[in-house]
Amino acid sequence: MRKAFVILMALMLLAAFSGFAGGQKEGGTPSGKPYEGVKISVVAHSGHHATPWYKEADNIKKSLGITLNVIEVSPDELYSREMLELSQRTGAYDIIQYNSAWVGDFENYILPLDNYIAKDNDAIGFNDILPAFRKAQDIWGGKKVSITIDGDTFLFYYRKDVFEDPGEQKAFKAKYGYALPDPPQTWQQVVDLAQFFTRKKGQKLAGRTLTKDFYGYADQAKRGRVYYWYLFRYVPFSAPNPHYFDPNTMKPLINSSKAVKALENMKELLKYSPPGVLSWEWDELYNAAMKDGTVCMWIHWTDEGRGFNTLAPLPVENPPKPVLGIAGTPGVKVGGKLYQYTIVDSAWVASITKDSKHPDAAYAVLKWMFAPSERNLSFIMNPDYGWDPSRYSHFNSKEWRQKVPGIENYLNLELKALEKGYPMLKIPGAFEYNDVLDVNVSEYLAGGIKTAKEALDRVASKWNELNKKFGVEKQKAFYAKMWQ
Amino acid sequence: MTKKRTSLFLVIPTVAILVLIVIFPMFYSITVAVQNYDIRIPNHTFAGLGNFIKILTDSNFYHAALVTGIMLAVELAVEFVLGLVLAMLLMQIPLSRKLYQPILLIPMMVMPVVVGYVGRLVFEIRSGPINYLLNVIGIQSLQWHASPHLALITVMILRVWRWTPFVMATLLAGLLSLPVEPYESVQVDGANARQTFFYITLPMLKPVITLVIIMRALEILQAFDIIYVLTMGGPGISTMPLSLYTYLKGFRYWDIGQASAAAWLIMIPLSILVTFFVKMMEEEEVEVEEKK
Known part of the structure; x- marks a missing residue:
């Protein structure tokens, strides 16, 4: 009995201390680091995409006091894992890397960034992102919901x-x-x-x-x-x-x-x-x-x-x-x-989750990683990381041009091509709509479906079913948000 | 504590765990299967048999069942024959068995995802070693997993490569445990090798064979990883088995209701199959006991 009491007391003390540490308020600490003791969990595309996060973890700790916890998930499983954690409100992630095509599914779980961007006079450089990426990836229903990580296009x-x-x-x-x-x-x-x-x-x-x-x-x-x-x-x-x-x-x-x-x-x-x-x-x-x-x-x-x-x-x-x-x-x-x-390409963007206990710290991490800077440019210039250029500061970079002679041709041509940018489908269930299209196109090309008309009729019929499942009027509203 | 109470006390944890990890999920999946259950839609309305009807009227479901059926029949037959032949060969070389057995078991230890990726390279149409060898002997390159007619065969070749060692190892263990007396008797009676195999070895090996078939059949019904990496069920739906069909419904389209209904529809023939094999095993055990 006495032993049990001692153990109970020890556990209570431990809980009290850990609560004290976890409950540290954001902003201003004796160390001068604005978010000392805060832990931010980032779920990222596994492998090369996660490398920049790891690379900066120590610097973020030193400068901001934030401990970065990088959770790698394979791209195949990213949607499922994130959807599960977000819909169950587990609060497992503060920052999510996701494909912007999923924004319709995630909109209830991600924090609009408009206030943050307005508050510090766009220090994160939202307007530095090319309009094609901003419109196709980061703006949803007129709100700024994400920051482009990877300026993927074709x-x-x-x-x-x-x-x-x-x-x-x-x-x-x-x-x-x-x-x-x-x-x-x-x-x-x-x-x-x-x-x-x-x-x-x-x-x-x-x-x-x-x-x-x-x-x-x-x-x-x-x-x-x-x-x-x-x-x-x-x-x-x-x-x-x-x-x-x-x-x-x-x-x-x-x-x-x-x-x-x-x-x-x-x-x-x-x-x-x-x-x-x-x-x-x-x-x-x-x-x-x-x-x-x-x-x-x-x-x-x-x-x-x-x-x-x-x-x-x-x-x-x-x-x-x-x-x-x-x-x-x-x-x-x-x-x-x-x-x-x-x-x-709907490609990879980063958002802050509504369940994050430290959204300000999460935004500070986003700013650290993506605001126009030599650091951010170094991520883009390194082809091993798989983060493609998405900002004017990338495309117009003198440093890149000097380092890789001849790169200007590619940079200029992509910049020009993106003037005619067209978004991919972003309504809820986008993955399903695209996959239905994928399987029927694949079957037609393989000869399993005789005519193109038959293959696409099947897609249209399934898309109608999906519209009904999610609600035609709701999907109509989401579809409108794609273009706002 | 009485003996009865002690027994009850000892049984309760097992029953509780069984209820928690088997019975509860099963009943829960029934409740999900009769709802329009999509994790992204807040209200899960009652669907009755709607999900079952949707699955049963989906031509892709029947195609997936056909793919699974073909895999079941072909893989079981090929793996069994190859496994038995290899096991018998290893029986003939008791001294060098220790060397060859671990080598033959290597494919079983390779992760299925790796098998899928390696398969993509090995069966690559223009630069893969398989087509190179075919070209060397004067056969034109085949399209393997890019062809709707050959993709399933490619998948099965890789799966047979991976799983035959398991069949071989199990059958070899069975062969090594057989008593020697019956062999001595038939030798005295003048039986030839064929007669010895069909009238002595095979009947005595039956319980092990049944076990191997059950285990392999269950695994084939869950076949997923290699297909996911190699073909993703394509081209079209030519290599989509029931497991991938259910996975896509549940974890890609988030229609958990339909996925649960599909899982239940798959479980029915699976239960019949397992019951049939278990019955067979029991009957054989009774026969063996009676003979003793």
Whole structure:
């Protein structure tokens, strides 16, 4: 009995002390560190994306007094883990890294940042973020809810060393009746170019003998993310006023006649793609195009643009100096006018959770990591971290230009492409809407569904079901928030 | 304390744990299966049999059941034959068995996620070693996991590679534990190797075979990791088994109601299968006892 009493007293004392430590108020401590003793938990995309958080943990502790607890979760599981913790109100996370497409699902659990940004005169540099990213990723229903971590977008890449060959230019003009477009501006031009440049080993390319088969075009077509490559077509094919839904009725537009043409274009280009492209994820496309040099044109994230100087030579005898062409993704001509859009990947953003016990400290951490500074630029310039440029201070950086000669071409072209930024779907259940699209596009490309119309009708029917499940009127309101 | 009370006292914790970790989740999942239960939607309305009807009218569910059925039939048959052959071969080389057995068990120790990633490289269409070897012997490259017709075969090759060592090890343990007397008797009677195998070895090995089949069948019904990494159920839905179908419903689409309904629909044939095998095992045990 006596022993039990002693243990109980010891536990009470321990609880009292830990409560004292945990209950330390924010702002102003004897050490001069504004958040001494505060612990902030950040849930981050595992691996390279988490590295900058770890790298800065000690500095944050020294300067702000905050202990940073980095919780790594694999990107596949991030949505599930965050959704579970947030919806159950466990308070496990103060800062969440998430894909901005999930904002509709998370809006009840994340803190708007407008007051913080206004209070310190935008020290975090919200207005330094490019408008395309701000609009597509960080603003939701007119409120500033997140800070872009990773300025992910998609660019069109091509073998400029082949495009600039006079012999190829002449042969192309003779066959198709128009000058070889450099870069191609429409999807029809991409089809012509892909057909033209697809050659077998032993044939000539740019006047030299091919040592490997060479393919005109490739998508990253593995089930799981192939819907992106469909959207690159769907959006311009739906010009001049592309929409996922009719904003007035929430009727899906994904099975319109224009949408069908977009999917048919995708299948058409499979003819000029490497075998096995239906199993290609990021690595396979990157390696085939950049390291093997056997793909002429492709669309990918900005990694290739940043690594422009690592492009492999053409698979020909005595290859010319490799040159990577970079451009905005192709468009479609409607009534003689060209419509081009750059899909802004919903990509990675950071928000503060409403359940955070220390939101001020969490905002201080965000400011430390993302405010325009040499520190933030160093994260972006290091390709190992996977954080792509998203701010004017990144794109206009003299330091980057000096350090990597030639990078200005990529920076300028991406800046230009982002003037035509177009958002991805962000309403609640966005993952489900996209996955339904993905599985049907994948099945159509694999031949499991006979026609593009049938595949997209299935998507539209499922999207209608999802609208009903979440509530048509509610989804309509969310869809409107996407554009505010 | 009386003997009866002592027994009761000892049984209660076991029953309590059983209720907590088996009975309660089962009943809870029934309550979830009859609700429109989506974690993102605050009100979970009563759905009755709606979730079950939705699953049973979903063509993808039947396709996933077909994929699972094919995997069950093919993997069980191939793994059993290969496992038995390997176990018999190892029986023939008692001295070098200690060397070969651990080597043959390596695939079983590799994490399934790693198997999936390695599979992507090994079966890569243009630069993978499998297609290279095919080319060397004059066969054209195959599209493996990129082809809707070959993707499931690719998945099964990897899974058979991973799980055959388990079947082999279990059967080998069974073979090593068999009594030698029956073999001596049939040798005296002049039985040949085929007769010895079919009339002595196989019948005596039956309990171990049944156990292996139950364990493998249960694992195949839960097959997930390698498929998730290698194909994500694609191209299209060509490699989507019931486990991935249920996972997507529950943890990607957050329709926990439908996922629970699907899990219950999967559990029915699973229970029948397990009951059938357990009955078989019991009958064999009775037969063995009677023979003794």
